[in-house]
Amino acid sequence: MAGVAVLAFSAYAADAPAKIAWTTQKFDKHLPGCDAKPVQSCASVQFIYPEITAGPSEGRAEISSAVHDMLLTPIEKGKEPDNSEEFASQILAHYQTWLKQGGDSRLSWVVERKVDVDYSSPNVFSIRLLERVEQGKARAAKNTVYFNFRPEDGTLIQLSELIRPDQMTAFKEIAQKHFHDKDQKVPTGDDAKVPGQEFSLPTNFAIEKDGLRFRYEEDQVDPHSIRTPEFVVPYSEIRSLLQRGVKLP
Numbered sequence: 435m436a437g438v439a440v441l442a443f444s445a446y447a448a449d450a451p452a453k454i455a456w457t458t459q460k461f462d463k464h465l466p467g468c469d470a471k472p473v474q475s476c477a478s479v480q481f482i483y484p485e486i487t488a489g490p491s492e493g494r495a496e497i498s499s500a501v502h503d504m505l506l507t508p509i510e511k512g513k514e515p516d517n518s519e520e521f522a523s524q525i526l527a528h529y530q531t532w533l534k535q536g537g538d539s540r541l542s543w544v545v546e547r548k549v550d551v552d553y554s555s556p557n558v559f560s561i562r563l564l565e566r567v568e569q570g571k572a573r574a575a576k577n578t579v580y581f582n583f584r585p586e587d588g589t590l591i592q593l594s595e596l597i598r599p600d601q602m603t604a605f606k607e608i609a610q611k612h613f614h615d616k617d618q619k620v621p622t623g624d625d626a627k628v629p630g631q632e633f634s635l636p637t638n639f640a641i642e643k644d645g646l647r648f649r650y651e652e653d654q655v656d657p658h659s660i661r662t663p664e665f666v667v668p669y670s671e672i673r674s675l676l677q678r679g680v681k682l683p
Contacts, residue, residue, distance in 0.1 A: 452556035454497065454585045455488035463522035465529070468542070477529035477543040479522035481505050484551050484561070489585055496588020497559060500581065504563050505547050532570065541570040552580065557681045558591065558641045559583045578649060580640035593639060596646075596682070601675035606633050608672060609648065612665045643683050645669050 464478030483505055486498045506515050510528065515521035529543040546566040553560040560582045568574040582591040597605045610633040640647040645668040669682050676682065 452490060452585050454486055454493065454554055454559045456484035456486050456551060459483055459485045461518045461522075463519070463526070465526055467539075473542060475533065475539045477526050479518075479525050479545045481518055481547050481549075483547075483549040490587070493559070493583065493585045493588040497583050497585075500583070500588070501549055501561070504549060509545060509567060509569075537570055542568060543570065544568040544574070552640050553642045553683075554585075555683060556585060559585050560641045562640065578638075580638055580647070580649065582639075582641045591641065593635070593637075593646075596641075596677060596680050597672070597675050598677050605667075605672060605675050606635060608675075609633070609635055609665070609667050612667050613648075613663065641682065642666070646672075 459482070461481040462478070463480075465476055467473065467475035468478050470476075483501055486494045486501075488494070489497075505518065506521050508514055508521075509525065512524065515524060525543065525545055529537075532543075533539055544566065545568075546564075548564045550562045550564070551559070552562045560580065563577075563579045563581070565577045566574050567576075583589065584591060594602075613633075636648050636650045638649045638651075640649075645666040647664060647666045649664045673682075
């Protein structure tokens with residue numbers, strides 16, 4: 435019912451020692467009711483994540499710590515768990531308490547956190563956290579967040595470190611061209627209801643092979659929509675805007 439298994443995936447090039455190497459791990463723990471047909475009294479926790487196995491020592495340690503924190507961030511108030519087993523035990527115990535207090539045993543609790551490696555090179559290690567949480571409600575809470583690390587020391591890369599300050603306006607104009615929304619709404623940051631404001635970039639972005647990917651929060655573009663628009667700004671259109679010394683694919 436519980437355990438960690440290697441899914442036989444590795445990424446490391448001998449001729450690029452600065453790159454991070456990893457193997458994909460899986461943790462799964464659930465109550466017996468999840469295996470029943472029909473499913474009843476089911477609560478489950480599943481993690482899929484990269485275990486860093488090689489790379490610069492400082493970067494390896496910092497990225498491993500960041501992944502650990504992503505997986506074990508508590509859902510509810512209480513003692514922060516030290517490991518996956520403790521996290522899962524807390525969720526399963528909370529679910530059983532919920533049932534005793536009158537919760538519907540036909541409704542499952544699910545916590546899924548998947549950390550994917552979005553892109554890896556000697557200059558950047560980009561990962562994507564996908565989270566799905568169901569706690570007896572009609573709609574699951576879902577979230578996707580990108581993180582871009584420097585392999586040498588594990589620090590996060592900010593957009594302001596990539597684009598020259600004097601070229602940020604030009605960059606936004608290019609980004610807006612690549613933003614597509616069926617209703618032609620323009621994202622306006624903190625107040626999406628006010629028309630005509632300056633185009634606002636989301637802070638959630640990924641450094642990928644072909645460009646910079648941006649993702650909005652659920653209601654950042656349209657407060658009445660649950661869509662989360664994403665778009666990519668190709669490197670071919672922004673190389674002249676980059677800070678000196680920035681190396682992108």
